[in-house]
Amino acid sequence: xxxxxxxxxxxxxxxxxxxxxxxxxxxxxxxxxxxxxxxxxxxxxxxxxxxxxxxxxxxxxxxxxxxxxxxxxxxxxxxxxxxxxxxxxxxxxxxxxxxxxxxxxxxxxxxxxxxxxxxxxxxxxxxxxxxxxxxxxxxxxxxxxxxxxxxxxxxxxxxxxxxxxxxxxxxxxxxxxxxxxxxxxxxxxxxxxxxxxxxxxxxxxxxxxxxxxxxxxxxxxxxxxxxxxxxxxxxxxxxxxxxxxxxxxxxxxxxxxxxxxxxxxxxxxxxxxxxxxxxxxxxxxxxxxxxxxxxxxxxxxxxxxxxxxxxxxxxxxxxxxxxxxxxxxxxxxxxxxxxxxxxxxxxxxxxxxxxxxxxxxxxxxxxxxxxxxxxxxxxxxxxxxxxxxxxxxxxxxxxxxxxxxxxxxxxxxxxxxxxxxxxxxxxxxxxxxxxxxxxxxxxxxxxxxxxxxxxxxxxxxxxxxxxxxxxxxxxxxxxxxxxxxxxxxxxxxxxxxxxxxxx
Amino acid sequence: xxxxxxxxxxxxxxxxxxxxxxxxxxxxxxxxxxxxxxxxxxxxxxxxxxxxxxxxxxxxxxxxxxxxxxxxxxxxxxxxxxxxxxxxxxxxxxxxxxxxxxxx
Numbered sequence: 184x185x186x187x188x189x190x191x192x193x194x195x196x197x198x199x200x201x202x203x204x205x206x207x208x209x210x211x212x213x214x215x216x217x218x219x220x221x222x223x224x225x226x227x228x229x230x231x232x233x234x235x236x237x238x239x240x241x242x243x244x245x246x247x248x249x250x251x252x253x254x255x256x257x258x259x260x261x262x263x264x265x266x267x268x269x270x271x272x273x274x275x276x277x278x279x280x281x282x283x284x285x286x287x288x289x290x291x292x293x294x295x296x297x298x299x300x301x302x303x304x305x306x307x308x309x310x311x312x313x314x315x316x317x318x319x320x321x322x323x324x325x326x327x328x329x330x331x332x333x334x335x336x337x338x339x340x341x342x343x344x345x346x347x348x349x350x351x352x353x354x355x356x357x358x359x360x361x362x363x364x365x366x367x368x369x370x371x372x373x374x375x376x377x378x379x380x381x382x383x384x385x386x387x388x389x390x391x392x393x394x395x396x397x398x399x400x401x402x403x404x405x406x407x408x409x410x411x412x413x414x415x416x417x418x419x420x421x422x423x424x425x426x427x428x429x430x431x432x433x434x435x436x437x438x439x440x441x442x443x444x445x446x447x448x449x450x451x452x453x454x455x456x457x458x459x460x461x462x463x464x465x466x467x468x469x470x471x472x473x474x475x476x477x478x479x480x481x482x483x484x485x486x487x488x489x490x491x492x493x494x495x496x497x498x499x500x501x502x503x504x505x506x507x508x509x510x511x512x513x514x515x516x517x518x519x520x521x522x523x524x525x526x527x528x529x530x531x532x533x534x535x536x537x538x539x540x541x542x543x544x545x546x547x548x549x550x551x552x553x554x555x556x557x558x559x560x561x562x563x564x565x566x567x568x569x570x571x572x573x574x575x576x577x578x579x580x581x582x583x584x585x586x587x588x589x590x591x592x593x594x595x596x597x598x599x600x601x602x603x604x605x606x607x608x609x610x611x612x613x614x615x616x617x618x619x620x621x622x623x624x625x626x627x628x629x630x631x632x633x634x635x636x637x638x639x640x641x642x643x644x645x646x647x648x649x650x651x652x653x654x655x656x657x658x659x660x661x662x663x664x665x666x667x668x669x670x671x672x673x674x675x676x677x678x679x680x681x682x683x684x685x686x
Numbered sequence: 687x688x689x690x691x692x693x694x695x696x697x698x699x700x701x702x703x704x705x706x707x708x709x710x711x712x713x714x715x716x717x718x719x720x721x722x723x724x725x726x727x728x729x730x731x732x733x734x735x736x737x738x739x740x741x742x743x744x745x746x747x748x749x750x751x752x753x754x755x756x757x758x759x760x761x762x763x764x765x766x767x768x769x770x771x772x773x774x775x776x777x778x779x780x781x782x783x784x785x786x787x788x789x790x
Binding site: 282285378379418421424502522524526528529539541543545548549550554558560562564568577578580584585587619620660 | 690694695698699700701702703704705706710714717718720721722724725726727728729731733736737738739740741742743745748750766770771773774775776777783785786788
């Protein structure tokens with residue numbers, strides 16, 4: 184059981200020292216999954232035989248001194264939004280419940296080429312639409328800290344599986360907070376990289392100017408290890424920006440700590456900004472207390488804390504809930520049941536008389552999509568339609584530039600920004616599911632990073648009534664080294680990230 | 687107070703090629719009106735002088751060679767063959783995907 188609690192860094196040491204084989208490790212994970220998964224529902228698909236085969240190959244490579252990377256032989260899982268070759272890829276939706284991916288997403292391929300063992304595909308809100316996991320067509324994923332509560336979303340299964348030790352990491356996606364918020368609610372570490380850092384090729388697209396694939400794991404150091412493997416220019420995604428994420432490849436392994444420039448012993452010279460708009464009256468006082476406690480610890484280590492303003496961030500949710508549904512309505516247009524996905528034609532018995540092709544589309548999409556997807560498609564269609572385009576979509580993409588400028592100005596005064604990740608700890612299943620607008624407010628602290636394209640990491644910083652609280656560290660574009668470095672520094676002086684739920 | 691009527695919902699669903707039921711029309715009308723009311727807050731913001739954000743990282747003219755990537759080193763294992771592409775299609779014949787006629 185103890186071996187399951189380790190970080191990627193720690194377990195890879197054991198593999199290196201031949202204290203355990205990848206096959207044995209994978210078997211332990213699946214044995215744990217057998218006991219734990221029925222309580223959590225973090226997976227749509229488990230890939231035991233494929234994983235054991237990959238583990239055997241990893242052990243053979245290690246025997247011949249030919250391991251591919253530090254994650255060679257380490258079992259991880261992938262959110263079901265990523266195409267994984269020859270493995271069912273559902274995106275959490277009935278529309279794709281039979282879809283077997285004919286190819287690997289680029290980041291999946293990079294992880295496989297690095298020797299990672301893929302143990303399964305994680306449950307998520309259908310189409311990544313959600314902040315709780317309750318929109319999945321495969322049942323809600325439970326929070327391992329309290330199974331009557333949500334795991335957060337949309338990367339619900341990813342967060343819950345890592346938190347409950349069913350794998351050492353998971354790869355999720357973050358469009359409005361879908362990596363950071365579930366990470367916060369489940370007490371793990373999750374990184375939304377800079378937009379364009381990691382390829383979106385092969386990921387079921389939600390909102391193309393906001394989507395970011397990213398790692399979720401039990402330490403900031405593990406996030407860095409995974410990011411380094413996932414990131415980089417991809418000719419198949421023309422929005423990717425090339426290059427490695429870290430100034431020196433061995434940065435992450437130096438002395439067992441991430442070194443952030445000169446911040447090895449203390450944080451002298453680091454300026455941390457606290458935006459007043461994120462700490463206003465509406466914020467739960469207990470959550471504020473945890474964040475401020477964490478900030479004080481960093482201040483005690485020499486960091487300078489500055490109050491800053493992000494005046495246009497108060498429009499982030501409005502901008503997000505115009506741009507995102509608009510892009511969703513476009514991206515989901517491809518699901519017509521002709522080349523793949525749900526189609527009434529699959530059921531050869533049915534006798535529905537169709538007028539024409541358009542009828543077929545309407546029925547396939549009407550039956551295949553759930554309420555939340557339809558809601559977002561309809562909103563998107565509205566804000567893009569002629570007569571409303573200027574008032575909504577054009578307005579939102581202009582407002583977006585003000586939010587981008589807010590952060591550009593802020594990062595001239597400070598190096599990083601700290602905020603709460605989520606306005607609440609994990610809420611009860613069913614508490615918000617009848618009110619879409621209330622659910623959308625869960626994203627209030629996370630969406631601005633997607634709008635601006637900047638990176639953000641959420642790490643655990645305490646508990647309220649045994650429920651995890653997450654702290655978010657935001658940085659300027661392409662500053663993952665700095666935000667992960669600070670996160671890693673914090674994890675060296677605290678142990679919130681080491682806590683494991685009792686199941 | 688914005689009110690998106692059932693008729694508007696019907697029209698939008700039709701544009702998006704989605705068949706929705708009467709009940710759905712009613713609750714969507716309610717929920718979407720509330721959401722659009724919320725985003726109307728944006729009208730308080732003056733954006734006259736702002737640029738429209740069309741791309742994030744100021745990338746321009748990103749090209750690649752017009753060739754099937756499977757033939758290059760980059761993606762040898764990842765090319766799609768016909769069988770794999772067709773495996774998820776509900777209606778196929780002779781190696782093609784079958785669709786309803788759109789021309790007489």
